[in-house]
Structures are given as C-alpha cells and as structure tokens.
Amino acid sequence: MIPAAFDYYRPKDMGDVVALLQEHGDDARVMAGGHSLIPMMKLRMAEIAHLIDLQDVAGLGGISVESGQITLGAMVTQHEIIDSDALRAAAPILHEAALQIADPQVRYMGTVGGNVANGDPGNDMPGLMQCLDATFTLVGPDGKREVAARGFYHAAYMTDRDDSEVLTSVSFAAPKGGYAYEKQKRKIGDYATAAAAVQIEKSGGVCASASIAMTNLSDTPIWSETAGAALVGTKVDDAAIAAAIAAMQADIEPVEDNRGPAAFKRHAAATVLTRAIRRAWDRA
Amino acid sequence: MPKKMHIELTVNGQSHEFLAEPRELLIHTLRERLNLTGPHIGCETSHCGACTVIVNGKSVKSCTMFVAQANGADLTTIEGLGTPDVPHVLQTAFREHHGLQCGFCTPGMITRASKLLEENPNPTEEEIRFGMAGNLCRCTGYQNIVKSILAAASELNAAKEAAE
Numbered sequence: 080m081i082p083a084a085f086d087y088y089r090p091k092d093m094g095d096v097v098a099l100l101q102e103h104g105d106d107a108r109v110m111a112g113g114h115s116l117i118p119m120m121k122l123r124m125a126e127i128a129h130l131i132d133l134q135d136v137a138g139l140g141g142i143s144v145e146s147g148q149i150t151l152g153a154m155v156t157q158h159e160i161i162d163s164d165a166l167r168a169a170a171p172i173l174h175e176a177a178l179q180i181a182d183p184q185v186r187y188m189g190t191v192g193g194n195v196a197n198g199d200p201g202n203d204m205p206g207l208m209q210c211l212d213a214t215f216t217l218v219g220p221d222g223k224r225e226v227a228a229r230g231f232y233h234a235a236y237m238t239d240r241d242d243s244e245v246l247t248s249v250s251f252a253a254p255k256g257g258y259a260y261e262k263q264k265r266k267i268g269d270y271a272t273a274a275a276a277v278q279i280e281k282s283g284g285v286c287a288s289a290s291i292a293m294t295n296l297s298d299t300p301i302w303s304e305t306a307g308a309a310l311v312g313t314k315v316d317d318a319a320i321a322a323a324i325a326a327m328q329a330d331i332e333p334v335e336d337n338r339g340p341a342a343f344k345r346h347a348a349a350t351v352l353t354r355a356i357r358r359a360w361d362r363a
Numbered sequence: 364m365p366k367k368m369h370i371e372l373t374v375n376g377q378s379h380e381f382l383a384e385p386r387e388l389l390i391h392t393l394r395e396r397l398n399l400t401g402p403h404i405g406c407e408t409s410h411c412g413a414c415t416v417i418v419n420g421k422s423v424k425s426c427t428m429f430v431a432q433a434n435g436a437d438l439t440t441i442e443g444l445g446t447p448d449v450p451h452v453l454q455t456a457f458r459e460h461h462g463l464q465c466g467f468c469t470p471g472m473i474t475r476a477s478k479l480l481e482e483n484p485n486p487t488e489e490e491i492r493f494g495m496a497g498n499l500c501r502c503t504g505y506q507n508i509v510k511s512i513l514a515a516a517s518e519l520n521a522a523k524e525a526a527e
Contacts, residue, residue, distance in 0.1 A: 080407050087368065087385035087431040117427050118408055121388075130385070132432055158421070182497030184412060184475065187421035188428075267496040268410055 082120035085130045092137055093218055093245065100243045101220055103129040109245055111154055112188035114181070115197050139192070139247060144169045150250040153192025157181065160191065169253040172276065176207050176260035182268045195228070196246040198236040198299075201270030205232060206300035207260065210276035210292035213251035219244035232299035256280035256288070257363030261355035263347045265338065271295040272338045273347035275355040279310065281363035286310045291323065291356075295338075296331040296348050303330040306352070315360045323356060324349045370434050374399065375443030385431035389423075390414045392430045393440060401441035401470040405499075412498030415471040416440045422478045424497070441470035444477055452522075453477055453515045462511030464502035472498050476512045484523075486516060 090096050100107050107129035110116050119125040133139060139154040144165045151160070160166060160177040167174040180203050181189055194204035195215060208215075208228035215226050220243055228249075231239045240246060255278075262274035274294035280287040289307040294300055305326035313319035333344035367382040374397060381396065393399045393416065402425055405413030409427040416425045417439040445451030453473045456462065463469040472495070479486065479494040486494065491512050492505075500508060 081388070082386050084384060084386055086366070087429070089431075089434075113429075113432065114409060114427055117429070120386075121407070130429075134432065182412075183479075183494055184415060184422045184424045184497040185409060187423060 080121040082117070083123060083126040085120075085127050087130050087132065089132045089135050091135050093139075093247065096131055096133070096136060096245055097218065097220055097243060099129065099131050100245070105242060107131060109133055111190040111193035112156065112185075113193075114185050114189050115193060115199060115202075133245075142166050144253070147253045148250065149253055150248055151191050153190060153196070153245075153247050153249070155191050157186035157189045157191070157194075158183075161186065170211070170251075170258075172207065172211070172254065172258035172260055172278065175258070176203055176262075176276065179203065179260065179262045179264075179274075185268065191249055192246050195231075195249060196238065196240060198232060198234075198238045199270075200235050200298050200300070201295045203260075203262065203271065203274060203294055206274065206292040206294035206302075207276045208249060208251070209300050209302035210278055210290045211251040211254055212290065213249050215246055216248045216250070217241075217244040218247050223247075229302050235298040254278045257359040257361065259355040259358035259362070261351040261358070262294075263351050270338075273333075273344055273351045275348070275352040277352070277355040277359040279315070279356070279359040279363045281360070284314060286313055286315050286319075286360070286363075289323075289356075291327065291352065293327060293331055293348060293352070296333045296344060298332075301327075301330050303327045305330065310356070315356065320353055320356050324352055327352055368431055368434065370430055372430075372433060372436060372438060374438045375440060383430050385429055387430040389416070389418075389425040389428040389430050389433050392433075393425060393438075399440050399442050402474070403467055403470060405467065405471075410499065411468070411471075412475060413468050413471040415475045415498065417474060417478055420478075422475050422497070439474070441474050444473065451477065452518050453480075453512070456511040456515035456518065457508075460507050460511040460514055462504070462508045464500075464504045468498060468500045468502075472500070472508055476515070480512070480516055480519060484516060484520060486512070488513065 108127045109131045140152045143150045157177045194202045213228040257279045263272045276292045278290045289310040291306040292302045306323045309322040309326045333341045403413040405411035409424045414425045445454045
C-alpha cells in the first residue's frame with residue numbers, strides 16, 4: 080500500500096511549522112508519531128500534499144511534574160508516559176491507561192499530542208484528559224491559546240483546533256484520590272468497545288468528588304458530569320453506582336459498527352464503568 | 364512528481380546514502396533497496412509486527428514509517444543481530460525451543476524480543492506476553508515463543524553473571 084506522493088518537511092522550530100501551515104492551508108498536515116495518519120495515507124483515505132514531521136521541532140517533548148501541576152509536551156510518547164516514575168507517582172491513571180493503548184511498538188511512536196489532537200473518538204487520551212480536566216495549549220499565527228479538554232471536541236475529527244494551529248502541550252493538576260482506567264477491547268491494539276476513566280476523592284467514608292469520562296461511545300469523548308455527581312455524598316454502594324451508570328447512559332450515544340450493536344455497547348459501557356468506579360473507590 | 368530526498372541511514376552498522384521519494388515506506392527501503400529481506404511484510408497495517416526493526420533504540424513497525432522520517436537514523440534489523448555462524452542468543456533459543464513453525468513472524472519476534480530483553484533483562488512470562496503483544500504468530504505458536512525468550516533471558520543473565 081503506497082500513499083499518494085507528498086512533499087516532506089522537518090522544521091526545527093514552531094514558527095516554521097505555523098508558517099508552513101499558513102502557506103499550504105488544507106493541503107498541509109502535521110505529523111507526530113504518524114501511527115494514525117500513515118495508515119490513513121496508505122489506504123488513501125487521507126491525501127496530504129505537504130507533510131510536516133514534528134520530530135525535530137524544539138520544545139515539544141518532556142514530562143514536567145512540579146508543585147502539583149503536570150505538563151506533557153505534545154511529542155511525549157505513550158512509552159515515555161509508562162516509563163516515567165515521577166508521572167506514575169503523580170498521576171497513576173495515565174500509566175494505567177497508556178498500558179492499554181495499542182501495543183509496544185506503536186507506543187514507542189504514538190504521542191499524547193497526536194492522540195488528543197486527532198479527534199478520533201476511539202483514542203483513549205481525550206476522555207482521560209476530560210476526566211482530569213486538562214488544558215490543551217495551541218500555537219498558531221496569532222500566538223498561544225489554551226482550551227479546556229472538556230470543550231475541545233466538537234464531533235469526530237472536528238476539534239477546536241484551527242487548521243493553522245498546532246497542539247503543543249497538555250497540562251493538568253495532579254489528580255487526588257482513587258483512579259481507574261477500564262477498557263474493553265476485542266484484542267491488543269484495538270480501539271475500545273467501551274472505556275471509562277474515573278477519579279474519585281473520599282472524605283469521611285463518603286465520596287467527596289468524582290469525575291467520569293467515557294471513550295468511543297459517541298462521536299466525541301463524553302465527560303459525564305451527572306454520572307460523577309451521582310456518586311458525590313454517597314458511600315459508592317450499589318445504588319449509587321446504578322445511579323451513576325444511568326446518568327452516564329443518558330449522556331452517551333453509541334452507534335452500531337463492527338464492534339457491535341448499540342445495545343451491546345451500552346452493556347459494555349455499564350460494565351467498564353462499574354468496574355472502574357469500584358476500583359477507583361477501593362484505591363481512594 | 365515530487366522531489367526525491369537525499370537520505371542517509373545507518374543499518375546494522377553500515378552507512379547508506381541514496382535518493383528516495385519521501386513516501387517510500389521504510390520496510391520497502393530495507394527489503395528492496397538494501398536487500399535486507401529479514402523484516403517481512405505481513406499485514407501492512409501496523410498490527411502484525413512482522414516488519415519490526417529497531418530505529419534509534421525503539422522497536423518500530425517499519426511498514427508504518429516513511430523513509431523520510433528515518434532519515435539520519437540508526438537501524439538494526441534481524442540481519443544485524445546474528446549470523447548463521449554466530450547466531451544471537453535469541454536465535455539459538457528459538458531454534459532449541461521450537462519457537463517457530465512456518466517462520467514468517469520469527470524475524471520480527473526476535474528483533475522485538477531483543478529490545479524487550481534489553482529493557483527488562485529478567486522478564487516474567489506475563490511480562491513477555493505483554494511486551495510481545497505487538498507481534499502476531501498466525502501458527503499460534505506462542506507457548507514456544509515465550510519459552511524461547513525465557514530461555515534466552517536466563518542464558519544472557521548467566522553469561523552476565525559469569526562475566527562478573
């Protein structure tokens with residue numbers, strides 16, 4: 080499978096990347112690890128006339144954990160996320176989630192920036208970043224701006240990012256309490272049939288706060304505010320979990336595809352969320 | 364017709380320079396340009412791992428990397444791990460433990476396993492299965508593949524201890 084021909088660029092600074100994007104508009108795309116884009120190019124579902132490889136662009140790497148604030152450069156790979164002891168200590172949900180993404184070879188190439196910026200509803204990091212209430216930094220012709228992960232996704236592959244902007248980093252406050260990332264998939268390397276990201280804080284034996292986000296159950300990730308709220312003030316017993324599941328079900332809109340009919344996906348969504356809540360509560 | 368690029372690669376310690384279209388996939392460069400036919404083309408969709416090579420210290424599926432991305436990189440293929448006369452410990456272990464049936468996935472398996480053992484010299488069976496999850500064997504000979512990698516690990520560790 081040979082993709083359509085393209086011109087290849089490997090700029091060293093972000094100014095040059097933005098200039099190329101402005102010059103070529105719709106015909107240009109940036110590429111991080113390429114493990115979403117290259118398969119699409121090989122299938123000729125994407126034809127990119129001007130391909131901008133970000134691997135040499137300065138300032139896009141690095142994991143920073145400082146005074147409770149975590150920042151991941153867009154080019155940080157899933158492998159680096161798994162490998163970072165500091166990150167695992169500060170935000171273990173990332174470690175748990177990254178281990179469930181793709182396979183070892185793909186995790187050496189796949190980046191957090193590509194995962195969140197692509198807008199593929201199957202990607203795991205967008206839902207996770209909504210759970211963590213992360214902020215994405217975008218750089219474009221007018222400079223830098225920040226967008227909340229919870230407001231970034233409009234529809235499948237449609238995000239708040241303008242064609243001339245590049246997502247450069249992801250940041251969030253170190254999460255507190257218990258966590259779980261639970262993913263149902265058909266095989267290693269598959270996207271989720273359903274996945275749930277949960278963070279729960281416990282205080283005096285009851286749930287003080289809960290954040291719940293679901294993956295691949297709508298054309299965007301779904302942060303279910305009402306599902307989290309259903310747990311707050313409870314002892315996270317069966318009734319509270321049932322209420323959270325019901326609230327989550329009202330927010331998702333799964334459609335039938337090769338992973339199964341919508342009813343099955345709702346069943347899988349309930350199962351992964353139940354497991355995730357129980358595990359997060361145990362760890363809280 | 365897009366411009367060809369000047370590409371420089373170091374493969375198994377040998378430097379290569381040539382002109383190529385940026386869209387050329389690394390697996391095609393290796394097999395057709397450099398005659399390194401150890402890395403295989405299996406699924407071509409980055410699932411099977413038959414095309415696995417090592418690029419700048421990372422296990423990479425070379426069907427999902429453009430030669431332009433690899434420009435300037437240092438690569439190792441199965442041909443660089445061992446020779447028929449002096450096989451790599453993993454190659455010997457795969458032979459002794461029947462870690463292959465048809466052999467199609469074997470170069471990718473061994474190349475990936477070499478990186479796995481470098482990162483985790485003493486893996487459990489579970490860690491091997493997880494670390495090898497990007498490589499598929501359609502003969503489904505996984506039991507013996509895992510056994511071979513466990514054997515190679517203890518061989519390498521014994522050699523390391525003897526050296527100390």
